[in-house]
Amino acid sequence: MGLRVRELHKVFSHGDGDVALFGGLSFELAPGGSLALTGPSGSGKTTLLRLLAALETPTAGEIWVNDVRVDRLSGEAARDFRLRNIGFVYQEHRLLPQMTALENVALPGIAAGEECTERSQHLLEIVGLAGKANHFPEQLSGGERQRVAVARALVMCPALVLADEPTGQLDAARATVLLELLQKLNQEQRVSIVMATHSQRARSYMREQINLG
Ligand SMILES: Nc1ncnc2c1ncn2[C@@H]1O[C@H](COP(=O)(O)OP(=O)(O)O)[C@@H](O)[C@H]1O
């Protein structure tokens, strides 16, 4: 997966004036690359991840994922692009409480009409939770839930994983486990990763860095 951003601007209009983000930001991420997005709260980290996932459209500029012009996608095409190409890990895991870990991981596959129980099981092994496949989110620790969320993000074999402050709710030891996992996925499975973080330590796990601040 190659990612290319050209001359990016996003303006949000508020009652008391506009918020202008990115100032014509351009960057590229080679297939298999890893990138930390840093910057203070309000600098646009979450907005940039949402733009890359076609959850939001820019005011100006271009976003390419391989040969797809992501900023031009909307509706069904945007949903399909997301499902096939992007894995999203949120700051809070956003697992469905009434489903087991295994069912949560398999959910994107079900949305795509694909049977992926076996792959989901395998992903739970990769994230170190093979023994907890039938646990519900409330029966897991915060770090375990976040690792289930990583497995869910990977179930459709996305070329690009977007993670929005994925260690924000974790203590240092659990954050390290999660960061090592993301690094391993990047290095061994060549999944490209863009991770928003304001942790100095977290950003050292990614090879490149853009500061939006
Ligand atoms: N949907 C929205 N409507 C209006 N303003 C928004 C919206 N989303 C984000 N913003 C504004 O854009 C700025 C950047 O927000 P965000 O991307 O969440 O930053 P970060 O993730 O770095 O904290 C903030 O000033 C925020 O208020």
Ligand SMILES: [Mg+2]
């Ligand atoms: Mg944010």
